[in-house]
Amino acid sequence: MYQEKIINPPSGYLTFALFLALLGAAIFCFVTQSFIWGGCLLAFNFFLVLPGLIINNPNESKVLTLFGKYVGTVKTDGFFWVNPLTTKRKVSLRANNLNGQQLKVNDKLGNPIEIAAVVVWKVNETAKAIFSVENYMQYVNIQSEAAVRHLANIFPYDHAEGEENSITLKDGAEKVSDLLEVELNERLSRAGIEVLEARISHLAYAPEIASAMLQRQQATAVIAARKLIVEGAVGMVEMALEKLSEKGIVDLDEERKAAMVSNLLVVLCGDKHVQPVVNTGTLYN
Template identity: 75%
Template sequence: MNTEKTINPPSGYLAFILFLALLAAAIISFVFRAVAAGVIIILVDFIFVLPGLIIVNPNESKLLTLFGKYVGTVKQDGFFWVNPFTVKKKVSLKAFNLNGQQLKVNDSVGNPIEIAAVIVWQIKDTASAIFAVENYLQYVNIQSEAAVRHLANSFPYDNFEDESAHISLRGGAEQVSLLLEKELNERLARAGIEVLEARISHLAYAPEIAHTMLQRQQASAIISARRLIVEGAVGMVEMALTRLSEKNIVELDEERKAAMVSNLLVVLCGDRSVNPVVNTGTLYH
């Protein structure tokens, strides 16, 4: 496989001056009716001098091949003269944005999801990009889609789908992005392409299960909140009983302790405001 070879050709300004001088000489030859000499000068000027002049813009390069053989790549911007018989192909070195289309795939537990990614990439090895693959733009598109599909198949959408999973697509965005970037670099290295950044731009359940999974997420959130509320309520009841016992404010038998615990838990764990009832009798009536 050809690898990139950077070359620094001579400046094109001297060649351009030579082109103008030969052109002037050809005109003078025609004026003095030296037609044969003028034709030869014109042929030399337009076959050997002018075709060798190239302009390389910033963040661009010119890849040169001579009769099917790779000569090198001019990466320095400026005005140059190269072998006029070389085939010159412009290759951009700018960063490209690939806004991937939404893909419908299954996550690691089989749930259908929609996922898309934004990828920033650029060419690092011009020879590999041109000679190693048929069309590097199409190659990037296809390999990016394959990498996103593989990533989605490797992790669950959320942790509550697979509690043993350390990384989820929704909860581990940074880790998922790094894994995607690493896999893309491995896949695109053959084409001499470097991925600068890869991010998940869209992630959602497929429409046919979105409503059901939303209800499940809401139920899971409610259960988690209730668990936290109960743990806090139990701690507050324990603290209340301990403080009442330490301060000798009131002595409660087991039955009244149970009633107090029940009332406090109802008050602390309820989802509505309580309406206190004042007992004007004794503790037992």
């Protein structure tokens, strides 16, 4: 594993001034017909002075190698002169967005789902990015896909029966994104890559089971709604019986109480409007 070595080369302005002076001297030599000296000055100027001049833009770096050996990295922006024999490779230090493609994987329960993630990353250590992996951008793409697949395999898409407190891909977005960011940083540290943010951008059931899962969700919602209605209706019936008994409005035996409870539950729990029936006799007719 290569460790990054930051170097600060000398300014290139003095070297550029030397280049112009030597160029002028070479032209003078040719004018005075000193072709040998003029040729030597031009060769020295264009082969040893000019190739060493580099421009480093903000959030950009130059990785220098000399005859296969790592020399160092220039991260300071500006105009510099380095050894002209070194090989210079530009590495951007800017943040990059990786909009991952939609992957079809199985969640923890075995349900096929579609998932994709957006990853914001940047090069943190240039030496590792250049020398530790073949192509660091391709490395980011492949490792990000592997991390998303692994994340989808260890969590269910939605809550299963009796596991309402477990983390799911659907409801635990923040927790899942934090775990994805941690795993990506571990995977990409070999290439000197730092992950700034990772978020799930797409999450859905696969088309072949989407309809069945939608019916399941609708049934679960209906059951939850009915449960709430029944609980509320029982409370209202209980309150009605207590009020009638407390105020002494009517004295009902157990059979009439049962009939009243039945009628009230039908009215309160029914999903359609009821038609009232007026009894002109007694409660027992």
